[in-house]
Amino acid sequence: MKLRTVRGIVGSLMALVAVTALFGCGSSSESTAAAVTPPPATVAKAVETFTTTDALAASQQNVLIVDVRSAANYAAGHIPGAIRNTVSINSTTASATGSAGTLGLTQAEFVSLANTLGITPSTKVVAYDTDNSSSVGRFVWTLLRYGHKNVAILDGGYQKWVAEKRPTTTTATLPTANTVSYAVSSVADIDVSADYVLSKINTPGYVIWDSRSVLEYIGYDLRTNPRGGHIPYAVSLDWTNLQTQDANGVSVLKSSTEILELLKEHGITPDKEIIIYCQAGVRSSYSSDTLLGLGFTKVKNYTGSWGEWSAALKSDGSYKYPVSTGTNP
Structure with a gap:
């Protein structure tokens, strides 16, 4: 799985270099071509989320x-x-x-x-x-x-x-606030802290999924972060690869079969606990929703994500969490 992932990243980088040479660096998408076509995944029902x-x-x-x-x-x-x-x-x-x-x-x-x-x-x-x-x-x-x-x-x-030429309006509809406060009956265990993620790095039965772009993953695109790169041993799979375009050129979710095949190619399978992060817990939320809708039961969203991981400091002023760059694990 690690070798296929590195090959996928290298292939993506080659494509990005070619695009950059012509147009400059502006793409955030990631090629997911694999050296070996994975066997068909189990067909899931519709993504319920x-x-x-x-x-x-x-x-x-x-x-x-x-x-x-x-x-x-x-x-x-x-x-x-x-x-x-x-x-x-x-x-x-x-x-x-x-x-x-x-x-x-x-x-x-x-x-x-x-x-x-x-x-x-x-x-x-x-x-x-x-x-x-x-x-x-x-x-x-x-x-x-x-x-x-x-x-x-x-x-x-x-x-x-x-x-699809369905009706739209510019007339605002205001919410009707609750007169009785919302009563929470249960809290799902789908949110984790940075220290939890740290404890699961390179641990059997766990996959850390980096849902950002390849350029963020390798450390080229720093955004506003003090450090670039990725959480060690994280798998790179840009969240946009969960989508395709319909006949009107609109981005929509791929079929459940396509998504399961893509996830399996990256070692993201229902038997493992999947910890997902991005920059600010947004792209990772979309990715988490997708897995939960497919029936994955061990899905965790690291909402602090790279914005927290790359910047957190120890009491002595040194960085608290480890970082890998390039295609290093």
Whole structure:
């Protein structure tokens, strides 16, 4: 598995070098061509954490539709009846860097979100974003974490809805806040800390999945981080490889069979615990939602992700967590 992963990364880098020579470095996608075609994976049922535009159109009256796009995009046009999420899905809790970052919401913060948006334990929620944005994944993952299973991502998002010439509006729908506070009945064990991740590096039965771009993984694209690279022994698989384009050029989720084959190629299988990270726990949330929807039962989202991992310091001022660069494990 490690050799195939390195080959995949090297192949991706060769492709990126060719593109850079012509157009400059601007691609965030990753080639997933493998040296050996893996055997077919077990065919799964539909990804249960996603829903279709057809299904939403058929049952809009019984669903709370949540638009997680910007205020400007919502004002320019949205699905009729959709409310816009105005509540942050990043916790005010301090991360390992000592400042509030991207950690998952506390239970109290989640209850505040649900009460503000009018989500009750029996509410069916469908959330959407642009077709190729992973932010909707973080919103849905947050609800799943606090036991709200009746929630799904609208596959293809607003772009697919519009491409299919379905009705839109510029008239805002305001949420109806809860009069009775949301009661959390269970909390899913799908969020982990940096120290937990550290304890699982290169451990049999565990896979750490880096869902960022290859350029971030190798340490070339630093973004705003003090250090580039990846968590040692993490597998590189850009989250965008979970998607394909439909006939209208809209990004949608691949079939469950295609996704399972892709995951298996990278050693991501249901028998292992899968720990996923990105830059800020957003792309990893979309990836987590996908695995959970496929029936994986041991899925953990490291919401602190690279923003926390690369910057956290020990008391002596040295960096707290190890980093690998390039194609090194």
